[in-house]
Amino acid sequence: MKILMLDLDTLRPDHLSCYGYPRSTTPHLDAIVADGMRFDNYHCSDAPCLPSRAALVTGAFGIHNGAINHGDTTADLRIFGNGRGFHDPVLENSLFFLFRRAGLHTATISSFAERHSSYWFNAGFNEIINCGKRGDESADEILPLTMNWLKENKDRKDWFLHVNMWDPHTPYRAPMEYGNPFSDSPMPDWITPEVFEKHKKHVGPHSVNELGMYWDTSPKGYPRQAGKAETMEELKEVMDNYDCDIHYMDNRIGTIIQYLKDSGDYEDCAIIVTSDHGENMGELGIYSEHGTADEITTRIPMIIKWPGMKKGVDKGLHYSLDLIPTLAELFHLPSYEFWDGQSYAKTLLEGTDCGREYLVVSQGSHVCQRAVRFDHYIYIRTYHDGYHLFPKEMLFDLENDYHEQHNLAQTHPELCAKACRYLVDWLQDMMMTSRTDSDPMWTVIREGGPYHAKGNLPMYCDRLEKTGRSQGAQRLRQVHPEEFK
Template structure:
């Protein structure tokens, strides 16, 4: 069996043609979706990059692994402790190890492990190609190495390949010679009008329209597509073009790999998985070029699976999150746990092979790198509960009908306290159940809070307030100080 997993950083499903986007961003990805199964409501339960991939690999939520942020002890996988033997349980039972245990030669083209000092990510690989740029490499630097490996070994049987592309991730950086295929294409979902954009220009907090570079408007010459700020409607449209160019550039590289498989007559029998670690805010909540919340744009991710003999041209509407992939692969390949281990995820192998619905009735989502939030995704709704807003002025509770209002414009919390109560109860019950299973007595979200708050917001309040002084946003400084009295 031959399996390729395309792990594309920061990829929003609603910017892919197979998910209904009208711009031609993803013809190669769309072709795989047509030959396989598309999951419509798939989420990363722990955002952003590092916590998401920790959940993906371990099959466990961050509340158990301890990885919920980008700094402090909440950025490290918890030590197994006394029960650890010669090798630790996560390395022995993680996602990539399932492929190797099934007898496949495993190879990864990714610099993720070095980017976040997360070497557990490489567990299960026979070969690891690290490009040494910690995620700043272009797809055009990765694909030739992939094709070289395929030329040497691709026609052999029984291998699994992991290909990690970063091009949709900030800073947006498709090469200049790629051009802009969307320059004259209107925005398919032109939801940001003059009034909404005027509100965005008054937004307080990092990664707003005035501070694309998180805390300021610095523009780096080596990234001409990535602005320091968006101050006009045309800037905003150019900004979305840049994100879409990153997707299309990655997609063009995926096409080269698919073309190789087809030329060798291997495509039909190959399994292909396409997914992402998280999405991206492109104006939602007043945020641009960031994935720093536990909301719909950040946590909703694509999942496309083409499996030999499996469902073809189908859609899976049920709720899933990325801890579900490891148990699914385990069932599809017939592998077993080593020692005492369990997944929080639930296998959807029958969805892949037979199209049966294996969805959950709700999900709980967490973000502790830029803010501290937990959210409940149920029915058509997303309930967001903020513990630390990362120096944004988010209300404590938010509620959105994500089907009718995917860009989160109308907070229904005041109108539907009953649904807020339901969302809060789902989160509380989930925390209780996860802590019962945990070997540790501390919820890592509160570890983040006790260690000074989210990594990307620590110690920045006073310098940011100085930036706001003398601007139209200065009137919001007292509210900032009221909401964040400890800085």
Template sequence: MRILFLDLDSTSPDHLGCYGYHRNTSPNIDKIAAEGVRFTNYYTSDAPCAPSRTALMSGQFGIRNGLVGHGGTAGDMKLEGIKRDLMGRLTRGGSFPSYLNLMGNLNTVLISPFAQRHSTFGFYAGFNEILNTGKYGNESAEHVTPVAQDWIDRNAQKDDWFLYINYWDPHTPYRAPMEYGNPFEQDPLPEWLTEDVLERHKQMVGSHTVNELNIDFINKTYDNQTHPSFPRHPGDIQDMDGLRTMIDGYDCGIRYMDEHLGRLFASLEQQGVMDDLIIMISADHGENMGQLGIYGEHATADQGTCRLPMIIRWPGMKQGIVNEDLHLHLDLLPTMAEMLGGPSMPDWDGVSYASVLKEGASCGRDYVVVSQCAHVAQRSVRFRDWIYIRSYHDGFHLFDKEMLFNLSEDPKEQHNVAASNKDVCMEAVYYLNEWHDDMMRRSGDDKDPLWTVMKEGGPYHARGYLKGYIKRLEETGRGHHVEELIRRHPSEFPEKIHPAAMIVQKQLSSRMKG
């Protein structure tokens, strides 16, 4: 058995040809999709990067494994504690690669800098070979492909291997070499991205909205600065030309990566192993390209960020079919266990969908819960045609506490219909509570890491940024947002006294004087 797993960072299914995109961004991916099973409602349980890959590798929701953010306590997995054996659970088949190694007797190989990028070294657990491409996730395809081709040339004809490769080109800042050109300069933009939509988006606030596509890490604010090393990536989007720069930059990243995938597939053909090779193509998360008014980021627990591509070509199994059931990426572990004929580990949270691959049978979930605690603190429920999003910290975007979108009518999440669909919101909250009760029971821990994030000052990519951002809003004529931002986030201003507290303080002071 030989397995190739392609983890294509920040790749949205909405921008792949095989998922219906009007631009020819992914001919090599599309060819694999035509030979396998394409999943259309496949989600990460936890976004963005580190929470998603940790959930995939551990087989557990972030609420259970503990890693839901990019900093603070929630930037690390929970300790196993007193029950930890000489070898921890990730070694004993609890992680994706360790299970393949132990139960499938596969040589597990990783080509990725990811663990170093986020100091998530549990990501390495179970890999026999680790090839770090050395640029902390700032790689372009020309840095990754030679390493992968070298391994393929030396090892592809051996039996029983699992090769996991990370590509990064769809991640901001867009980095396809300028000499590559722009294959899409004559192609229209997605139809829904109109001037009216852009005008609405220009009224929004928060990181990675059209006025602030950049984060200034030194001065702790959001701005519209550009960098000469990344000419494809704009600092803001003020007109349709700017919007085209943004969309074309993303699509060029996908197409450039796809051409490099074609080179890998050609190498595997030359080695004579392509026909019986199992290929899985997915991502850690999607990318908002206008959903919720956010561009070029994976900052929310919504359809744009949390919906993934998933394509599985398994020779001898179903070919050329589409599965529309709801699945989570952590369902892959019990699926692999069933396909290998091994046991499913009791502490995994996934549900096998092997029957889809074997028989084309429907076996999805009734609903899925997805979370985001790095840019915002949100939990969402995806069920039937709906996605319900509940915000605990809005990341300074001024999102409504409750958002509800009918994805069959509004797939780009532009119209919040929560107020007119309270019954649907109540159903979603029931699912959310049911899930939360089950997760807390299974975790054996009284700590929900989302609330740890809140207690420690909020999401990592928002923490400490509001003061600088308020200054920018005032300097750019958008100071009318400031009062509401301060009202929602008083903990960012400990020096400010709430008006009600000021009244009490004055009364106490008066009595003391009396």
């Protein structure tokens, strides 16, 4: 059997034409969807990049595997400790080892492990191909490595190839000569001039005033990456460049798919398409970043084309960590006691709804938040606001307010109570099944806060005062006095 996994960074589903986006951003992914199953309510359990892939690979929530941050103690997987044995059982039962157990030759084309010093990601691969640019590479650099591998292994019967492309991740990197396929397409209409003016007053990193997190300068060598947006026209360019990078990446994916078709491998090749997280493009006042535990950051695409299995659309709630037990069931391999995932193999085999009643998703790198996704709502509880001045509770009706503009927490306490019950039940289940007695979220807070916020507040308050937002600076000093000691 041949399996191709396209691991596409920073891909929010509602900006993909295969998920109904009015712009034709992904014609080649659209064609894969037509031959497979599209999952509409698929979420990473832990955002952003490092925590998401830690959960995907280990099949365990961050509260169990320990990796929920981009720095400090919680940027590493927990050591297994007493009972480890000659091999680490968590890594021996990780996602990519599963393909080895199924009898496949495994290879990855990815710089992720080096980018985050997360070398556990490479566990299970026979071959590791790293272009060495730590995620700053473009699809034009990944494509020839992929094509060479496919050609060199054209006679191999059983393989699994993981291909990691980064293009939609900032800084946006499609070559300027690629142009703008969306220059004549309108910007999403939910961002009105009134909403934009409100966003200009937002306090917090990655606002329209500081697209570079805490600064408004464009990075050298990346002309598509703006430092700020002062007009609606400039904001449209920000939106267009995100979509351009998706389109550019999809174009290169088309070359891979066409090769599989020309070589006669496409029909019998299984293809898995997914991402690590989405991207806020105005939601919660944040642009070009994946810094919260909201619907936009944690919802990701999942597309599975598997020969002989069902096609269509699944609406159930799933985590990315559900993939590993699903594959184990499809491969007739035993489950592992420390996986938190729930198989949805019957969805692929029979079209059965295997969705969960609710999801709990977390963020520990930019803010400290946990959120409950249930019914058509998302409830977000903030423990550290990452300097955005978020309230402790937020509740959004995703059916009527997908872009999270109207916080209903004050008017619907009964829904907040329901979500809190889910959260408390989940937390109890997690701690009762944990191999340690600590919650890494509290480790992050005890060590000074999430990595991308930690230590930046004095500098950011100075900037707020210089840009007409002194009230925000004053409020942040009140909320975070410990940062000024």
